[in-house]
Amino acid sequence: MQIKRLLLMALSAVALQSAARDKIDLSPLAWDITLDPQAQWANDKLFTPPVTMASLPVNLPTGGWQLLDHPQKTGVHLPATVEGEMWGWNGQTYGVTGNYVGVSWFRTQVDVPANWQGKRIALQFDAVRFRAEIFVNRQLVGYDLVNSTPFEVDITPYAKVGHKNEVAVRITDPNGNFNWKDSQCYAWGAYLTNPSHGFGGITGRVHLVATDNTFIRDMFVENTPAASTVKVHIAAEGVKQATPLKLELRERGSNKVVWSRQEQMDGSEKTLTLSLPQAKLWSVEEPNLYELTAKLGNDELTQRFGFRWFEVRDVKGDRQFYLNGKRITLITAISWSFWPDNGITPSRELAYKQVRDAKQLGMNMLNFHRTIGNTDVLNAADELGLLYFEEPGGNQYPANKFDDGTAYTQFYFNYRNEKLARMIRRDRSHPSLIIYNLHNERGASPQAEDRRQMQMAHRLDPSRILTYNSCNGKNPEGLPDDHFKLHLMPGDTTFHNIGWWDNHHAGGPGVYHDYIYKGKNDYLRFSDNKGEIVYWGEEGAIGTPPRLQLIRDEILRSGRTNNWEAADYLAWYDAYDNFLRTRGFSKAFPCVDSLTRQMGNVAYYYQGRVMENVHISNTVDAYAINGWESMKLENHSGVVDNYRNLKGDAQLIARYNRPLYLSVKLTHKVLAVGDTTTTDVYIVNRKDIHGPAMLQLTARDAQGKVLARMKKRVKVSGGVVYGENLMTGWKVRIPCAGYVSIEAQLQQHGRTAATGDDKIYAVAMNATGIDGVCAVADTTGVLAAYLDAQGVKTVNYHRGRPQADLMIVGAFEPTQFGSGYSDILEWVYSGHTLVIVDNPVRWADLLCDKEVMDYRGEKALGRSWYGGNFFCRSHPIFEGLPTDCVFNWEYQCFAAYNRRRIGLRDMSGEVLVGCVSDHRKEVYSALSEIPAGRGRILITTLDIPACLKGTEAYTKKVDLDGMNESMNTFNTQGMNKADAVGRQLLLNMLRYASQHKQ
Template identity: 35%
Template sequence: EKDGDKRFYLNGRRVFIMAAMTRGFWPKNGIFATPEMARKDMEMLSDLGLNMMLLHRAIGQPPVMEYADTMGLLTYEEPGGYRVTANRWDSIEGPDQQALELRRIKLERMIIRDRSLPSMIIYNLKNEAEKAPDEDDIRNVRLVHELDPSRIITYNSDRNREIPYYEVMEDDPYKLHMRPFDDNLYYGGWWDHHHWYAYAGYVDVNYNNPEFYLRGVVNGPAVPMPQDSLYRLNKSEVIFFGEEGAFGTMVRLGKIKKDLEGTGANGFREMEHLDWFHHYDSFLDETGYRSAYKTVDELTLSLGRNLHYFHGRNIENVRMSNIADAYNMNGWASASTRTDVVDMYRNPTADPSIIRHYTRPLYIAVKLRNKVVPAGNSPVADFFIINEKDVRGEHTLQIEVKGPKGSVILSREIRVDITGGEEFGELIYKGLQLPALDGQGYYMVEANLVKNGEQVADGYDDAYAVDYMTPAGSVTDAISVIETDGVVKDFLLQTRNITPVPYEMGSDGADVIIIGRHEPDGFDREMIESLLDRARLGASLIVLEGADLFAETIQSELMARPPYYKGGGILRYGNSGRHFVAFSPYLEGLPQAQGMSWEYQYFYSGELGSRSRTTSGLRLDTRFSDWIVSTGSQGSKEIVCALNRVSFGEGQIFLSTLNILPGLASRQANSSVAKKLFLNLIEKNQPQKEQ
């Protein structure tokens, strides 16, 4: 403890824990690590810059812990199966005395087996306990301490869910723990909170300003909310972020296939992995996405980028606060949830350098308050130092802002004073307003910390400016909008000075017809067929709501075999969906050929505080149309379409399940991508593709 701040110390030196949690799943046999896989497991942990493996809900496996010992890594262990409850499915009351005795014996054997391991630092009994500890739990906590008084023992990983997340109890039974060489039971001084992040990647509200950012305050379990700024972390407790993330990505199908060509697909789920690979490989050819992703491995690495980027920036937030003490990412090589920073073969699911950048012991954390902005906006940047190297004293902070073509548009030198010592995170400069980002594209904010002419540390952040006010092509005045809320009409008037004409069934007056928000029963078959007739005669029909109803009618009109639309309605993936794009003229002025990460954050987050979890798509055949935006899932081989263009007679139809409509009315800076994409659909007139 220092100045009232409880911290972790190892051999007398402060340590910040950066961990991943594994459920102990392995390829081939499913349940046990070979020496080779155990070594790869710990090597990947080290390569990402992490320093602890949390052995989650399953007793640890000796080969893993032995490699942790030899590599200087830490471990945290749960026995698994400790939380015994009544079996309500079979109407069995419980737990009975036998169940309690069995869990005690298992716990006791685990401690005796592992207490001599140098890597072991924490034992935990329960994950996300639903009940406060009873007398049996307290006896078992004391038992662990008696068997191994040199380690920390906690009753529960997670907070007390009987009270609101921001409420504090002076003596909280869920915080029960014992400390090394201390025979007292403590019901305070240890704060563990799990978060199941609602979005499929980083969003700008994860950093608002130096006083309010994700995990720099007490946040709710899923979505960062404005009121969280009122709830401050309590430095008088150890702050342990015990589960962070709970969303994932597709596994490395191409890498797995290549490895199985050498070993044979004779293990658990390995034929499934090959099947998924062939599905993805065929998709690249059938849709033309091969021009953007030469291999399946390139695609899956791109899909993993937003998961790795989220964790990297979240780790950065926690470190720079200098209050929190541990960050544990969920998850690692999971067979069931696939919330994987590495897959079950311990392959990193994105470029390892993404996370490794944010786990370095010394660097400048450049924090843009908005990363996605409309062109002409002037974002604000703050600068922290991550400092586990005891850099201290007066230094010069050199800052350069570079435009899309690499030219320097701002240069500053600022004198800063670094505290050093145990202060691992520190704000060194705040409130730098960038020049107006006038052109579309990426802008880079680079920082270097210099002393006596020598570079001490560096860092960067980047922004993307979206120019939706400049037309991307010819603009027609002959636009009709069918909607009940006026959102599309207002947007067109504000951005293009266009007043849409009323739509009349049977009329041929509009070149573009846009379907906005409408009542669920607002379109009968006759109305939809009249709109398709207009498309057949040469109009562009843009469907922003109810895309499944139109897809069904298109299929009945085309009578395509195999079917253009495969049914099932709009499939909603929540935060497990992964949008991605190839090359398309409709993406002009937006990033292309990538998994849709922070640049496209509005499409997986929506409005501030929203829990809509908007990744979705339609089951469409890949051979009849243009797949502009596609959606994969972390736990399925299926790929669906979130934005599709199909030729229809002399015209064309766009079907969208993307979060475009709320973006047109939004005042959030990151909604500029939705505005730009929508206007591209109107303004980018392309040659028609024959059926």
């Protein structure tokens, strides 16, 4: 019995020693939140690390600690923010008015185990925002304001071992944004602070950790050009003498040790080389992970990593990205890191959902954009196979203050350098992370301080690409330029200002249009700049609504109705749902989700086709969608909503990111029957298909009938030629209406090696059935000329009662007197139809004055990342045109951002085309039928005049956001082939008018 007792004691001692590093997660504990709006903070002196605690002021709760006995919120789990738990604390919930600025307290109780006696005890915070003053048992023990980064507080002297301990964190949220901008520093008294999202709280998990006094502080696994070899950097504290260090390597999820080594740690730092020739490399397709465990004395720390190498290679004068020796083209999107509930930090489930979303779209990278990244997201990317590009966010500072010598400038530089350093130390072992970038759209060239910051960052992690700027503007190709191109390459301390070409064109055109592809080497995002990495760093913002129905269902399921977005999403859903049910659209769109998903498809189709352009170019190395997630009042160009729901059908993007397919490119996707389109064919080829092959093209109508065929012998290069033209110039005349498919097959060695296809929509121009005489009120003469050419009988209208069977109004100014306005209405009341296709707002005002139309104002539809969409339902005016649909590429003549885009608040008419804009919680009319006496009025804001006479070329100066660049891509000529849809809609409206005379 004595032997058994001694054995048990020995085993207990071993267990205690092996558990020398103990950890308690404080995040799932019940936390209280107490607002302290009377607290003084605005003129505080601010401190950057390292901080001497004895020199700090002790800021207690206003009125004493008893304030915390009356919290506004209890039972909160971390991460948490005031905005996530108490949005609208002031009684205001609209927009950003429910935000809280000032001091709040987060408090919990934790039992510190008795067996921690003699241990070093620390509180480890993953992140807070903005400033945290930490109290343990009502004593100030820590201070930090390097927001959204990890830090640690040694509480050994203050912790009561074997007892319950109170942890209270005084959070100061001084400022912040609810948009994408990080270029404007925010004031805190006399200080300028690093801009970040305006959520205040404990924004990461919190752990209580006990170790011996000798412990491992950090372990960095640095990748090397020999992908199966890494450098291991270990930092330790409390090493007084040579201490045994044991290293063991395992595949993730396995207990089998595949490599081990015994060393001695005789100082605070040690670097050694780990080589595993049989290592399974980490890649996007095969994200193999390893876990390296270091044991120093009684302490133990495990670091997860992957064997891999990411680099730039020069291949016959073409600079290209390579991962593990294989060329890779990066397809990414910019994420501002907004999230549901707390606003700034994802749940683990959402972090994984984000990565799965990107992979479902066929993308291989995402960007932490204008904000620091999140470790849960990086963990998901490591495990599932997705690359990441990271910015610290808010790294900018006014260029004219760099050398002013003030303490405030030094404070800012100390702050931003500490934030960057913490980010790199935290994230540098993640195999998914491949590029650091310090600024987004920085307008100023780098100064000496910027170079020092880059050198500091590169010393902390020399294994990754580091760039100064990702920017818009006139970036010179093939020429040195510090502002646009300054960068450091892996393992190279030399500053380079050429070889890296990153350019932004944030704004999109609103919809895919036929000038996206005009011919070989003449298409959007083509580049022949082989001497540099070509990165289209922000592209094609087309705003669409979120998946409102899915979000509503999740909010109601979770009961989280008081977070920063919930009320807005619920009201937004209700507005769309009410419109569909009460205005005759429920057959076309049975639920809100059927509408919003189709709207998402507008952006998805555009992005997929431009990604296709990138792939066929074979020179472009990276492409970034603007953007990734949308939130309630910004960034509606996100391809997912804030709950990480895909906003459209994934296949619309994923099909163009496949590793092997034939790219069928058409110069005209929308045209009239009898018109001709030109077909070019490329191969996207990351599967090394090579050698002679037979290319076959087939044109088929919607019933599968073959309209035309052709064959051509081609030769495929393969290798690192990932995009290649196979043929150009097959002209196809379209003899029938509706959808026509152009199908391509590549035959090689008796089998089909690759396929591809594209669609055309052909309109049968039909002016029949427009009976009687049409009065035309149009000072331009364009309407009359077109209708005359179509065989419609017209008479010009000037004033008085129309002497016609129907009437169309174009550029004609209606007035109370002298224009015949009253006569026109009397004519309508007697049983005629008036069609209004221009000047709709003025007409709506006058019709409202006469109480013919319950009109409550107009709304200019958003463009770019705000966005706006049109949709229609079945009606005779859509004969021969797509119906019960959202306006996508078929309706490019109306949906494009260079066209008139206005919605009318029509509360009384029968809406035939609805429209929405950005985050407005209402639906407008773009085409309504309004009963008037025995007659009716058709009024539309759709830009029918532009379908007849074209539009003016966009001549405004391109702004800094690149919004206008997409406006220069359109075919602005009159009688553009794609305008056939608009012209036919005009004819249909007139036919409908002529057939409904009383």
